[in-house]
Amino acid sequence: MELPRTNLSEENVETEDSSPTEEGPTIETIDWRRVENLRVTRKVVDALGNLEVQSIWLTPANRRKDARKKYLGYGSRRMLSDSEIPFILNKVTEFKSLLWKNLEFQDRYREDCLKIIDSTLSRHEVITGEDHTGLIQMAAAIFVAGQVVGVFRIGDFASGKSDDLTVAKFAENVAYTGIRQEDLEERIRQIPFFSNEKIAVVSNLLGILAQEIGSYLEEIVREQETAVQIDQYNYEGLITKSPVIVDIIRQIKLIATSESSIIIYGESGTGKELVAKLIHKNSNQVDKPFIAINCAALTETILEAELFGYKKGAFTGAIADKKGLFEVADQGTVFLDEVGEMSLSLQVKILRLVQEGTFMRVGDTETRHVDVRIISATHRDLRKLIELGKFREDLYYRLAVVELTLPPLRDRPDDIPVLVSHFLDIFQTRTNKTGVTLSQEVMKIFQEYYWPGNVREIRNEVERIIALRSSHSLIKPKDLSKKFFYETYPEGVTAGDEEEEGYIKRLVDEFERNLLSKYLRKHKWNKTKVARLCGITRQGLNKKIGKYRLDRRRI
Numbered sequence: 381m382e383l384p385r386t387n388l389s390e391e392n393v394e395t396e397d398s399s400p401t402e403e404g405p406t407i408e409t410i411d412w413r414r415v416e417n418l419r420v421t422r423k424v425v426d427a428l429g430n431l432e433v434q435s436i437w438l439t440p441a442n443r444r445k446d447a448r449k450k451y452l453g454y455g456s457r458r459m460l461s462d463s464e465i466p467f468i469l470n471k472v473t474e475f476k477s478l479l480w481k482n483l484e485f486q487d488r489y490r491e492d493c494l495k496i497i498d499s500t501l502s503r504h505e506v507i508t509g510e511d512h513t514g515l516i517q518m519a520a521a522i523f524v525a526g527q528v529v530g531v532f533r534i535g536d537f538a539s540g541k542s543d544d545l546t547v548a549k550f551a552e553n554v555a556y557t558g559i560r561q562e563d564l565e566e567r568i569r570q571i572p573f574f575s576n577e578k579i580a581v582v583s584n585l586l587g588i589l590a591q592e593i594g595s596y597l598e599e600i601v602r603e604q605e606t607a608v609q610i611d612q613y614n615y616e617g618l619i620t621k622s623p624v625i626v627d628i629i630r631q632i633k634l635i636a637t638s639e640s641s642i643i644i645y646g647e648s649g650t651g652k653e654l655v656a657k658l659i660h661k662n663s664n665q666v667d668k669p670f671i672a673i674n675c676a677a678l679t680e681t682i683l684e685a686e687l688f689g690y691k692k693g694a695f696t697g698a699i700a701d702k703k704g705l706f707e708v709a710d711q712g713t714v715f716l717d718e719v720g721e722m723s724l725s726l727q728v729k730i731l732r733l734v735q736e737g738t739f740m741r742v743g744d745t746e747t748r749h750v751d752v753r754i755i756s757a758t759h760r761d762l763r764k765l766i767e768l769g770k771f772r773e774d775l776y777y778r779l780a781v782v783e784l785t786l787p788p789l790r791d792r793p794d795d796i797p798v799l800v801s802h803f804l805d806i807f808q809t810r811t812n813k814t815g816v817t818l819s820q821e822v823m824k825i826f827q828e829y830y831w832p833g834n835v836r837e838i839r840n841e842v843e844r845i846i847a848l849r850s851s852h853s854l855i856k857p858k859d860l861s862k863k864f865f866y867e868t869y870p871e872g873v874t875a876g877d878e879e880e881e882g883y884i885k886r887l888v889d890e891f892e893r894n895l896l897s898k899y900l901r902k903h904k905w906n907k908t909k910v911a912r913l914c915g916i917t918r919q920g921l922n923k924k925i926g927k928y929r930l931d932r933r934r935i
Contacts, residue, residue, distance in 0.1 A: 410529060412440060414815060415593055416468055418852050424589040425468045428534070431582055432572045437533045438467040439497055452501065452528060460497070461490045464533070473536050475550075475567040479513075482557040488512050497531050506587045508579070513553050514538060515571070518583055520590035524597045532590050537572040539579060546573075596854050599817035603801055616658055618651065619802050622792035628655070628784055635782050636662035641734065643719070643779050644757040646786030649836030652757035655786065656715040659755060668712030671705045676718035684726055685742050694743025706739060710750045719779065720758040720765055727772045734778045754779065789831040789838065796826050799835060803842035815852035816845065822855050825864050893928040896921075900930065 415421060425436065439460065442453030451460040472480075479485045492511035500507040500519040508518045517535035521528045540546060550568045551561060574582065613621050615629050635642065636659050644652045653672055660670045675683060681695075689704030706714060716722075722730070733739045734754060738747050756779045765771035789795065800818060808814060818826075831837055845855055857864075896910070903909050911921040 410440065410597065412438065412465075412467075412530075414852055415596070418593070418596060418854070419850070420592045420596075420854065421468075421589065424585055424592070428582065428585050428589075429469055431578060431585075432537070432574075433469060433534050433582060434471040434473060434536055434572065435534065436467040436469045437464050437493075439464045439531045439533070441527075441529045452497075452531070457494050461494055464493070467532065473567075473572070474570050475564075476515075476536055478559060478563065478567050479554060479557055482559070485554065485557055492517060493533060497533060500531055501528050506583045506590075508583055511535070514550050516574070516579065518586055520586045522590045522594045522597070524594055525601060529594075529597060532586060534582070534586055537574050539576065540573060542569050542571065542573045592854075595819065596817065599819065599854065602797070603804075603817055613798055616661065618654060618658060619795070619798055620792070621794045621798060622787065624787050624792065625795075628786070629658075631782075631784065632659050633662055635659070637664055639753060640781040641753070641779050642755045642782045642784065643762075644755065644784045644786065645759070646757070647759050647788050647832075647834055649834030650786040650788060651835055652786060653715060653717060655784065656713070656755045656757065660713040660715075660753075663713070663753070665712050665753065669709045670713045670715065671709040672715040672717060673705055674717045676721035680723045680726055683722070684729070687726075688729065688739050688741050690742035691744040694741075698743070701741075704739075704741065706733065706750050706752055707748065709752050711752070713753045713755060716754060716756040718758055719756040720760040720762055720771060724770070724772065727775050731772060731775045731778060734775070789834040790829075793827045796838065797823060799838055800826065800842060803839050804846070807843050807846040811846055813846060813849075813851045816849055816855065817853075818845075818855045819857075821857050822860060825857060825860065829864055889928075892924070893930070896924060896928065897930055900925075 428436065439452060440463065442459075442463065451457055452463075454460045454463060476489075479489075489511060496507055496509055496517045496519045499509075500521045503521065504523060506518055506520045508516065511517050515536050516539055517533065519531055519533045522530040522532065538546070538550075547565050547568045550571075551564045554564065613619060615626075618625065618629065620626065620629075632655065642656075642659060644655055646652050656672070657670060660666065673683075673686060678686060685695075685702075685704070687704050687706055689702050689707055690698050692698055692701050716730075729739065733750070737749055737751055739750070740747055762771050762776050762780070766773045766776060789799075800823070804816060804818075808816060826838070833840070841861060844861065845859065849855065849859065853859075896914075899910050899913060900907075907918050907921055907925075911918045914921060916924075
């Protein structure tokens with residue numbers, strides 16, 4: 381038998397049209413049905429059901445605009461009592477069902493429940509007590525951003541054993557109802573009786589349920605705040621809060637309408653092509669072609685044929701004349717990614733095109749004219765390549781009229797939450813999933829990770845998470861790729877540098893520098909303690925501090 385209670389669809393439960401109070405969390409609505417379907421909710425509720433817990437009751441906070449501060453946002457204790465709703469488990473003991481026919485019992489029982497709910501509103505713990513009948517009642521508040529958004533209550537079980545003395549005590553407690561003694565005793569013996577150890581387990585599970593749901597709702601709050609930030613920090617597709625990137629966007633708007641060549645520096649995955657597209661979008665050639673090509677992805681001969689085109693019969697397989705990308709992009713923009721990987725012989729031909737706007741197709745003798753703007757990009761230091769004789773200095777000055785440098789993701793950690801939320805939204809939409817959120821632990825790991833692949837890598841990780849998790853999942857560290865727990869690239873060293881001379885030495889030096897920096901900060905520059913941890917003398921530590929130019933004021 382079920383007692384008459386309001387259900388999830390009635391007015392006392394917040395709907396999509398409900399508005400939050402000014403005092404409440406920033407969540408616009410709490411969808412308790414969605415909370416019910418969380419995997420962690422189901423696991424904990426199943427465990428409680430296996431322990432013979434008959435019902436779970438939820439009192440959601442009233443968060444409408446006209447809600448009052450007292451009584452969990454309700455105007456009276458009666459309103460608070462009436463707002464309680466069943467949460468998944470909804471069975472009623474025969475004992476309570478029999479007593480519910482008595483109006484005085486209803487009033488006393490509701491008052492008992494109100495007291496236990498009241499007592500938990502400011503406590504981050506499970507409150508346990510007995511009602512006037514002798515039954516155990518437990519309550520735990522759900523906190524979001526320090527505020528209570530709801531209270532769970534379970535109970536209607538007893539402590540100890542169902543012996544004659546206990547039965548007589550229960551019957552005496554409810555004798556005021558006037559119900560026949562025989563009927564009372566029969567129902568009392570059907571009450572679930574729990575040992576102290578079992579009660580402790582139930583209390584622990586109730587606390588876990590409230591804590592896990594509170595954590596989930598906090599992630600929803602942060603997601604909503606970040607979603608607002610995405611709109612605020614979305615610069616025509618470039619998502620950033622970084623002052624450095626914002627200044628680059630300001631420069632883009634200034635240089636976009638000029639005809640100057642631009643070179644973009646940055647590690648792989650920092651968004652060099654996106655910036656190039658943004659420049660083209662803001663230029664006078666916005667309605668003309670934008671052609672991008674990765675110079676590192678093709679061999680010298682294929683790259684030359686792709687860029688300049690070729691004449692029929694120029695080489696085996698050239699069965700017809702073909703326009704090159706420069707011709708296709710005439711009056712528009714060509715983006716040469718990884719221009720530092722281009723051969724010296726091809727650089728000469730690119731230089732001629734930049735200087736004079738002329739070129740010849742492969743295997744042809746006819747000079748052709750084009751008017752294109754060249755935007756190039758590289759993750760290498762071209763000045764260093766010039767010194768090594770691997771890049772032409774005259775071409776460098778032609779390409780690098782304006783230089784833009786994109787910082788790696790590790791240097792702008794404030795962008796990580798915004799980017800994560802942006803990619804979560806993209807991939808959930810594509811896969812028809814909702815409610816996937818990242819725990820605080822995962823976000824902390826993300827912000828401490830080195831991100832050698834930068835924005836491209838964080839995009840891939842979020843895509844992987846969405847692919848492997850179902851809707852309404854809370855992502856925890858165990859759900860992440862293993863690389864987050866063993867892979868790192870120190871500052872100044874990237875995966876692409878592995879073939880360079882001295883790579884391993886730089887890797888070791890940077891790793892040691894980062895470790896020293898970390899532990900000096902952790903121990904507030906207590907050099908004696910850090911030296912002991914390193915297994916070296918204080919003088920030896922001072923030498924390393926000097927070697928790596930560690931400055932207390934900077935780190």
